[in-house]
Amino acid sequence: MQVKMSEYLIEIKPKIKELITLLDNEFEYVSVLCTDVSGTSYRVGQRQTNVGDYGFGERGFVVRVYENGSYCEYSFNECEDVKACAKTIASVLKDELRALEKLGVSKMESPLIHEEEITESMVNEIEVNPEEMSAEDILAHLKKISDAGAKHEEVIEFQAAMQFAHVNKMFLSDKKDLMQSYAYAEGMAAAIGTNGEKTEVAYESFSGLKGAEILDEMDNKVEKIIQDLNDKLNAEAVVPGMYDVITTPEVTGLIAHEAFGHGVEMDMFVKERALAKDYIGKQVASDITSMRDGALSASQVSSYLFDDEGTLGSDTTIIDHGTLVTGISDILSAMRLNTKPTGNGKRESFERKAYTRMTNTLFTTGTDSLEDMIASIEHGYLLEGMDSGMEDPKHWGIQCVVAMGREIKDGKLTGKVVAPVTLTGYVPDLLKSISMISNDFAMFGSGACGKGHKEWVKVSDGGPYLKCKVRLG
Known part of the structure; x- marks a missing residue:
């Protein structure tokens, strides 16, 4: 069914x-971004049940x-008397500009935005609309999942959660008339367990861009979560060193996000805070490696018609067969760098x-097939499960915390598990070591990404299985 545009x-x-x-x-230029975002979050465990508003709701x-x-810019949430509203906005912004000039505050001048005339709208479709379901039905489904996981002896707590968002945005200016309405859902199932000596967490x-049908996907993952929990409870510590590894799609996505995600955000180019600026047109990865970003690059939680500056979403090739082609940008950074905006201007x-x-x-x-990739490794690990990551765009250091590593010896999985595992290295060294890439593919969009320690927005990342050489600790 098609979601409805905000009345x-x-x-x-x-x-x-x-x-x-x-x-x-x-x-000289005026535009208005209008937002109406709503949703509900649900969480069920063995000890508590919670229902609340979606965390990124706004109007x-x-x-x-x-x-x-x-x-x-001037933000507001009421406009009953349009003339009074316009008078207030003009007065406040002109006073602010005069005050800055009076104080002698230096400003970074920008060119005037020149827009093409465009009128477009977009709505997406979902199978089951949570807005038409009762909270009791959703909670009952989550409780079924929680109970199925909690019955296992080693489990202390098993939680199941879902949140649904309905995003409505409108961008208007003299030349642009853009509207979009789309819905997405996120789910999580997690087990906390102990073997008497240590406590671990495993989750999926x-x-x-879905509705409540995501609950059915969650039903099928309970046993895998319990198996992962037991593997982590019985895991050993990894011996630090350089290893050949295979990254599962969620770990591949984490590397993409940390290695050349933040590192190619071009507002960092303007501020001279990203090393990537000096490597455009140069080789930064192996010849078989390509990477993309964009609202049109995949169908996930960060897919949209236009960004928060009214720029249409795109599919941007960042790395093309090992060569760094370009970064991603908001419209003001693009104008200052004399490049084309990529539709990546987003607001919390x-x-x-x-x-x-x-x-x-x-x-x-x-x-490549996953089987051939495993068979090619003499001693290394299949890295599985994303915990967290961070990187330094100015010096290209990267650190990814991975849930576990499954040992590979002489081309076969041994059954031995190490956990937790920290992957570290210098970004070009890691990317240039990529020697095999699978034909599998998956994307993940649960959670949010901050700009530094703040400015949280929805993103997704992913890809295929990668074989590369990294330092584990």
Whole structure:
């Protein structure tokens, strides 16, 4: 079924257009992003049940204007009297610009945005609309999953969670009239267990442009979670060193996100905080390695028609057969760097600034089979499960915490498990060591990504299995 466009945005659209007309008399450029995002989160465990609002819910507007080489923004969530609203916005922004000039604050001048005329809209389809289900039915399904996991002797707690979001956004300016409405769902099932000596956690995540049908996917993963829990409870510590490894798609996605995700966000190029700026057109990975990012690169939680600056989403090739081709950008960074914006300008909310952010970040598939990849390793590990990661865009260091490693010896899995495992290294060394890439592919979009320690937005990442050489500890 097709999700429905926000009635609130449809009703207020004439007022926002009138607001833009009034502000056009005061400023050289005016645009308004309108948001109406809602949803519900559900969590069931053996000890508690929670229902709450979706964490990224919002309803409001942000005006962006241009005057004397600078952009200013004003966010608000009510516009009953359009003329009064326009007067307030113009007064506040002009006062702010004058105050900055009076204080002698230096500004980074930007070119004027020149837009092409475009009118487009997008809605997506889901199978089962959670908004048409009762909370009791959703909680009952989650409880069934929780109970199925909790029956195992080693399990202390088993939690099952789902959250659903309905995203409605509208971008208006003199030349642009864009609207989008899409829904996505995320799920999580996690087991906490003990063997008397140590306690571990194992989990699976689920996500996509879906509805409550995601609950059925969760049903089928309980036994795998319990097996992973037991493997971690009986795991040994890894002997630190350099190893040939195979990364599962979720670990591949983590590497993509940390290695050349943040590192090619081009607002970091403007601020001279990313080493990648100096490597455009140079080899940074093996010849068989390609990587992409974009709202159109995959169908996941960060797929959209347009970004929060009204730029249409794209499919950007970042690495092409080992060569760093370009980064990803918001519109202001692109203008300052004289490049084409890629549709990666995203806000945590209408009250926050737009930054260059990742969308769907992935390594592209190859031609190798997983069986051949395993058979090629004399001694190494199959790295499985994503815990966390971080990187340094200025020096290209990377650290990924992986749930576990399954030992491979003489081309076969031995059954031995090591956990936890930390993967570290220098990004070009890691990417240049990629020697095999599978024809499998998966994407993951549960959770959120921060810009540093803040500015959280939805992203997804993934790819195929990769064979590479890394340092484990």
